[in-house]
Amino acid sequence: MSTQTHAATSAPTSTPLCDEHVSVVVVGGGQAGLSMSYCLKQYGIDHVVLEKHTVTHTWREQRWDAFCLVTPNWQCALPDYPYRGDDPHGFMKKDEIIAWLDGFVQHVDAPVREGVAVTRVTRRAQGGFVVQTSAGTLSADQVVVAAGGYHTPIVPRMAERLPSSVVQIQSSEYRNAGALPEGAVLVVGSGQSGAQIAEDLHLAGRKVVLAVGEAPRCARFYRGRDVVDWLADMKYYDMPVEAHPLREGVRDNTNHYVTGRDGGRDIDLRKFASEGMALYGALDDYVDGALRFRPNLRANLDSADETYNRINASIDKFIAQKGIDAPPGEIYRAVWEPQAERSALDLASSGIGSIVWCIGFRPDFSWVDLPIFNGRGYPGHARGVTAQEGLYFLGLPWLHTWGSGRFSGIARDAAFLADRIVELARPDARAA
Template identity: 70%
Template sequence: MSGTPHLSVVVVGGGQAGLSTSYWLQQRQIDHLVFEKRSAAHTWSTQRWDSFSLVTPNWQCDLPGHPYDGPDPDGFMKKDEIVAYVRSFVEKVNPPIREGVSVTRVTRRPEGGFAIATSEGDFTADEIVVASGGYHTPIIPRMAEKLPKSIAQIHSEQYRNADQLPAGEVLVVGSGQSGAQIAEDLHLAGRKVHLAVGEAPRCARFYRGRDVVTWLADMGYYEMTVDKHPLREGVRDNTNHYVTGRDGGRDIDLRRFATEGMELYGVLEDYDDGILRFRENLAASLDFADRTYNGINAAIDKHIAETGVEAPPPSVYQPVWTPPAERGALGLAGSGITSIVWCIGFTPDFRWLDAPVFNGAGRPVHRRGETEVEGVSFIGLPWLNTWGSGRFGAVGRDAEFVVSRIADRLSRKRAPLSVAV
């Protein structure tokens, strides 16, 4: 591979994880390139709906050398503000980035290091940092193929606003953060919404006078590492709690939506012969979400009692609505539904990386971003090390750690051999 450009580090992905990695590589004067198949940090502008806002307060935005410094640290940045925040980070980092370049294959070289094939040509590197996240391929179930062509179908990453959908009622499938917020967005726009509720937990926005995130920060939750979490690595598979930062922040209560006309069902399992079939688990799912909600608040109550912090009195959420009966089937033709928004997540796609670092589900096996294959590291995955690893709050700290380990390895490789005399 004579003449092939060689780098100490190649970073795959130009989102906040890749940019944070570049920041720390530059601090240590380590040569590198960032490859981004679209444009730097594009997902915030191209894969979020119009009313999108952060679900964590602005003070948690702490990219390296670029903390939030706006006028509302306890507020929640809206989409345009998030885009501006990230773009200013791009300008500050000024990374050596190749935008519009896809990495198509990475293989290990017999002599050490890696061969990288890209849409712009071949490169070699001592180290590979995978910073492309874990949300690659939108999940749309095969049952979608059986639905009538007259039903418009989009994934949550394609949703922008209610007006893009045809007139009529909307079925939202999934009640994680995206599903719950998109269902609310449609509901507030005056659309009749049918929501297939999943098994996602929820939490309060504010409790006893403060944002729940602020309480949990005081309690040290966001500093808990994955190896200290009761679920250990299993926490990486957890669904995020649904809540919103919209309009200054509030709870999302699916039961209240039901009192206002939203139709709730259990998990959507199939479509056959014109019938949508649902698992009869709506009541159990709502109860689980509320137990989590009250459980988090109870943990805050305990913290307040132990520390003596002054706060308003405690409370316990009481359901404002319960399903009168489980509904296992719905005839599509007579339902009024003309569109479906699939909000059931993504699957990872790391097929381009030829290295034995994945488990049976195709997910990276690592410890704080480092894999068992020397020179292959990951950044920006959920719970890579802490709750904030995939977010603005802690991705920079993770990147600093990974880069420090890279620097150590490069230093060892390049140290001159001592010769005994």
């Protein structure tokens, strides 16, 4: 049964014998949930944060060893907790990110209950919500879902037909090249994770076969500055979703691939190909012992480069309009071209011993038993505020702006929702 159908048939429950009542339940103990807790504490709103694992679990357990930020450190600005290190234009590595988040955890001192999974959220007949968990049932006046939007790894059904001798993992399980068995590695997907994992394997000397998707790319540095710095000056990161040319459709966009590794640089798949990485189009199927690829490698590489040059052109225009003195710009020119589209690869003779699936995640909000979702399982909302009074979402990509699912925009979104929560909790104060 789909989430949409399941939610639409829900009716207010009879009054349960709840173990406990709190004003606000925050679901998720990552940076979004902790940011929400910080803002609620400023207003003196009693609340609890429920986290099924441990706080900031994803950063500790689902990142590879060489992982680093792709956005500069200065964009790390959680509530009342900006980056204060000595390298604002650098890119924190995994251990540095965890240390910074550990400081934020202490800074917030949130009322967190770890190891508590939320299994169902429903309406109460008399108002508010029933929150069923692995540790009992709570009632709440309001609920903030801050559990992110990347829940279920996407792995195609064709994976079931691949030989058991080929080790298959998802991007969240990848740690380093040495943890994979000998042989070539097929990386499926060229978004942020896929491109960076392919680079990690390539730099480690592994033979990499990369199935290239439709992800765009951007420059790391252009005309003397990080592209992020230019875009910040151009107010791109302040653009609300309703002002974006794609409107809510931007939420479905794949992130541009680039890296902060070794001080930051472009990721150029064409350069990797010239150095021996085998590039194919998008993986389509596995038939009669052969991997089948779509004949779209050239189109996907060209499209990524067009986006790269288009972003740079927008920076050129901004520089010209503002009369800024900056080094000259340039157009990216391909350093490698595929000679032909290769549509098949015999798995047995390829030497591929492992596959890393890097084609994203699906949201799973099936436990939110309320009629707010679209046909793809995403909640309908306006800046995190749903049609169900007292139910909110926080930390989703483009919830409000580009930074909504990142360290740079969560503070603003959390503060906005905290204001809405207070207005509903204290109507007398709102009237005054």
